[in-house]
Amino acid sequence: MWVAMGVLWCLVLRSLPQALGSCPSQCSCSLHSLSDGTKNRAVVCNDPEMTLPPMMIPSDTSKLRIEKTSIRRVPGDALHHLTRLEYLWLPYNSMTSISSVMLRGLRRLQELRLPGNYLVSFPWGALGDTPQLRLLDLHANRLSAVSAEAARYARNLTFLDLSSNQLMRLPQQLLTTWSHLQAGPYSPGENSKIILGLQDNPWMCDCSLYDMVQILNFPTPNMAFIDPRLKCSTPWSLAGVAFSQLELRKCQRPEVYTSVAKVKTLLGSTVFLRCGATGVPSPELSWRRADGHQLNGTVHQESSNDGMSWSLLGLPDVSHHDSGEYVCKAKNSLGATEAFVSLIITESQTTAEPPGSTTRLWPGKSEGAEAAAYNELVARYASTTSRPSSLVARPTLPSYEKNPALQHFHMNALGELSVGSPGPTQMVRSVKVVGDTYHSVTLVWKAPQAGNTTMFSVLYAIFGEKDMKRVSVDPGKTKVTIEGLMPKTKYVACVCVRGLVPKKEQCIIFSTDEVVDAEGTQRLINVVVITIAGIIAVPLTLLVCCGSLKRRYQKFRLRKNEETQSSYVTFERLSPGEDGVEDSAKDSPEEGDRLLSSRSSMDSHAPSKVEGQANEYFC
Numbered sequence: 320m321w322v323a324m325g326v327l328w329c330l331v332l333r334s335l336p337q338a339l340g341s342c343p344s345q346c347s348c349s350l351h352s353l354s355d356g357t358k359n360r361a362v363v364c365n366d367p368e369m370t371l372p373p374m375m376i377p378s379d380t381s382k383l384r385i386e387k388t389s390i391r392r393v394p395g396d397a398l399h400h401l402t403r404l405e406y407l408w409l410p411y412n413s414m415t416s417i418s419s420v421m422l423r424g425l426r427r428l429q430e431l432r433l434p435g436n437y438l439v440s441f442p443w444g445a446l447g448d449t450p451q452l453r454l455l456d457l458h459a460n461r462l463s464a465v466s467a468e469a470a471r472y473a474r475n476l477t478f479l480d481l482s483s484n485q486l487m488r489l490p491q492q493l494l495t496t497w498s499h500l501q502a503g504p505y506s507p508g509e510n511s512k513i514i515l516g517l518q519d520n521p522w523m524c525d526c527s528l529y530d531m532v533q534i535l536n537f538p539t540p541n542m543a544f545i546d547p548r549l550k551c552s553t554p555w556s557l558a559g560v561a562f563s564q565l566e567l568r569k570c571q572r573p574e575v576y577t578s579v580a581k582v583k584t585l586l587g588s589t590v591f592l593r594c595g596a597t598g599v600p601s602p603e604l605s606w607r608r609a610d611g612h613q614l615n616g617t618v619h620q621e622s623s624n625d626g627m628s629w630s631l632l633g634l635p636d637v638s639h640h641d642s643g644e645y646v647c648k649a650k651n652s653l654g655a656t657e658a659f660v661s662l663i664i665t666e667s668q669t670t671a672e673p674p675g676s677t678t679r680l681w682p683g684k685s686e687g688a689e690a691a692a693y694n695e696l697v698a699r700y701a702s703t704t705s706r707p708s709s710l711v712a713r714p715t716l717p718s719y720e721k722n723p724a725l726q727h728f729h730m731n732a733l734g735e736l737s738v739g740s741p742g743p744t745q746m747v748r749s750v751k752v753v754g755d756t757y758h759s760v761t762l763v764w765k766a767p768q769a770g771n772t773t774m775f776s777v778l779y780a781i782f783g784e785k786d787m788k789r790v791s792v793d794p795g796k797t798k799v800t801i802e803g804l805m806p807k808t809k810y811v812a813c814v815c816v817r818g819l820v821p822k823k824e825q826c827i828i829f830s831t832d833e834v835v836d837a838e839g840t841q842r843l844i845n846v847v848v849i850t851i852a853g854i855i856a857v858p859l860t861l862l863v864c865c866g867s868l869k870r871r872y873q874k875f876r877l878r879k880n881e882e883t884q885s886s887y888v889t890f891e892r893l894s895p896g897e898d899g900v901e902d903s904a905k906d907s908p909e910e911g912d913r914l915l916s917s918r919s920s921m922d923s924h925a926p927s928k929v930e931g932q933a934n935e936y937f938c
Contacts, residue, residue: 364385367389369389370388376400378403383401385408413437421442430456440464443469444472457484462486482520513541513542517531522550523553529569536562577592579592590634592632592634612643642663643661644662747814752829760801760829761800764814775816776814782810811827
């Protein structure tokens with residue numbers, strides 16, 4: 320009997336390491352009883368050489384902690400029997416992935432901690448098996464993205480730590496969920512508050528993080544951050560900028576517009592088809608044929624400062640094979656939109672202009688050099704700007720008052736380019752040339768109906784030549800200087816709203832030598848006027864100054880004479896009878912005056928006779 324029991328214990332001891340996940344005899348998996356008075360247990364494993372989780376974990380375990388091991392993965396069915404498990408901690412192991420069924424059966428699980436591993440993804444759908452989960456810690460992993468389904472399964476979380484990963488963006492669905500939570504009423508007794516850890520990630524600051532920046536900049540009691548000091552990593556222009564200093568635009572689906580719905584042209588000519596698009600982020604524009612045939616042309620892309628993207632399709636030497644519908648497609652991360660342009664090739668020399676066409680020639684006679692220059696300008700730069708047809712398939716146009724970048728489409732749609740109708744084509748008036756040097760001129764114009772965001776363009780060329788140049792003017796500006804002109808050369812220049820065709824009164828012909836000579840003549844006139852004014856003003860000034868000096872001198876002499884006459888005289892007594900006379904003068908003012916008058920002059924030496932002893936006085 321004892322021999323049989325010994326053999327049985329040997330078999331158990333030999334099978335125990337295998338049951339504990341092939342760990343050696345020194346692996347430390349300890350069992351503890353929780354201090355809450357229940358019979359639930361806690362299992363702690365921290366053997367560095369453990370490669371698989373232990374298999375024989377008691378089913379009544381409520382807390383399982385496996386940390387600092389060499390476990391790379393957890394089998395999908397390793398934890399299914401732990402129906403009472405509430406805390407699953409797997410920190411700082413070597414796990415690279417998690418099975419989507421690992422959490423199956425863990426209906427009581429409240430905390431799942433997986434920090435310090437090497438996870439590149441997380442099965443968010445697995446959270447559907449844990450309805451009571453409140454804490455999810457994915458700190459310090461290698462997550463580069465969060466799937467959109469996280470918004471559905473993370474609603475019940477009150478703590479989510481995604482810090483120190485490689486996240487650049489978050490799904491819009493998750494941000495929307497947090498925005499609704501932030502805007503909702505705060506109830507301390509419910510799970511209406513969440514703590515987020517998002518720091519130490521290489522965030523790409525674009526429109527996709529608009530809601531996230533708003534959440535950070537406008538905190539509420541429903542949401543708190545472990546560290547709110549988030550910073551941008553890309554793009555390069557925003558690297559290191561804090562979220563609190565960002566001003567991002569909200570993402571918008573692209574909207575594409577064509578300036579013409581139907582183009583008729585002659586066989587063998589060159590045609591330019593143009594379309595523009597708005598959206599955030601800036602959409603990518605592409606052309607294709609509706610019938611699937613290959614494009615026979617070149618595409619040029621450009622972007623303007625007002626956020627508009629442009630695409631120009633050039634079709635040289637068109638033939639009947641080029642007839643058909645062309646599709647302009649705008650696409651960004653939120654979707655795509657298309658617009659259509661029909662191209663019709665004719666052999667007639669009298670091709671009719673589409674109604675409301677903006678390629679209107681110079682009104683009046685066309686034989687003059689001015690008309691030829693203007694018509695060439697229109698043909699080269701504005702031949703694709705005409706009224707769009709109501710049959711074109713495109714989205715509803717936005718408010719043009721709020722979006723000045725699309726004003727020219729609105730203008731065309733209203734047919735405001737016809738002769739005699741007031742509209743955007745007549746916005747520019749009173750174009751004038753101010754000469755600076757022989758190599759530059761300054762154009763100024765009036766645009767009282769233009770707003771601060773209205774953008775103008777200046778088209779100019781040497782008079783008689785076909786090569787025209789364009790100068791873009793900053794929004795709201797009505798003045799531009801054109802550099803690099805040739806001296807003593809005749810030029811033609813037109814000013815118009817960007818995307819429109821200039822009218823005759825918006826063009827001007829000038830010559831650099833005439834401008835400079837006129838300026839020099841004006842300066843000479845100014846010098847002559849100033850000289851004549853100086854010659855007339857100087858004598859008058861001298862005359863006024865001399866009169867003033869003379870009057871001051873006369874006043875000075877008059878004041879001196881008055882002081883001499885009003886000065887007091889000091890009497891000196893020359894004889895012993897001084898006291899009697901002084902007393903007499905003191906007591907009688909009239910007597911003093913009499914004495915002063917009798918001796919007031921050195922020329923009067925006649926003795927005066929008075930009663931008593933005679934005295935002599937000198938002044």
